Amino acid sequence: MQGTIVGNESELLQIAALSSANNIKTLTAEEKAKDGFVTWSYDFEVLQQLHQITPSIIVKDGDLVVGYALVLPPDAATVYPPLATMLNHVGSLEYNNRPVSSYNYYVMGQVCVHPDYRGKGVFQLLYQQHKNIYSQQYELLVTEISTSNHRSQRAHSKVGFKSIHTYKDELGEWDVVIWNWELPK
Numbered sequence: 001m002q003g004t005i006v007g008n009e010s011e012l013l014q015i016a017a018l019s020s021a022n023n024i025k026t027l028t029a030e031e032k033a034k035d036g037f038v039t040w041s042y043d044f045e046v047l048q049q050l051h052q053i054t055p056s057i058i059v060k061d062g063d064l065v066v067g068y069a070l071v072l073p074p075d076a077a078t079v080y081p082p083l084a085t086m087l088n089h090v091g092s093l094e095y096n097n098r099p100v101s102s103y104n105y106y107v108m109g110q111v112c113v114h115p116d117y118r119g120k121g122v123f124q125l126l127y128q129q130h131k132n133i134y135s136q137q138y139e140l141l142v143t144e145i146s147t148s149n150h151r152s153q154r155a156h157s158k159v160g161f162k163s164i165h166t167y168k169d170e171l172g173e174w175d176v177v178i179w180n181w182e183l184p185k
Contacts, residue, residue, distance in 0.1 A: 070109030
């Protein structure tokens with residue numbers, strides 16, 4: 001298995017299929033509790049546009065995309081409107097006595113691992129590739145995790161994400177988490 005950036009349309013199609021198959025709307029309660037879930041929906045056309053802004057990270061086993069982690073810098077909100085709502089909320093929060101909006105950061109738009117590859121280090125490899133590729137450009141990686149998605153909560157904590165805020169909206173309760181890549185001053 002190898003981690004890399006998205007390189008072609010076949011990979012984007014595989015991401016779209018994996019996203020759809022693991023969406024909260026398509027899973028049973030048992031599947032959600034056991035394996036976690038993704039919340040936002042991305043179709044192929046949106047993924048193409050997002051990829052043109054900033055390529056996302058994937059892990060492949062041969063030609064099969066077995067995991068992906070979508071990069072959403074703030075300017076991606078023009079392509080994916082749900083991001084704008086999140087940015088408004090997250091940007092108003094403080095982290096280390098500074099508004100999050102004052103940092104150079106991007107949002108983890110979604111991370112998902114193929115069911116046959118869960119528990120095999122794919123999640124960690126995705127995030128290590130993110131840090132390797134994007135930590136020179138960005139100070140923080142920010143995301144929100146449903147508080148009912150215990151698998152994702154544990155996995156993000158192991159990588160190094162720290163919760164800075166919890167809130168409720170019409171979709172549920174969310175933890176805003178940050179992985180700090182900022183170099184010590």
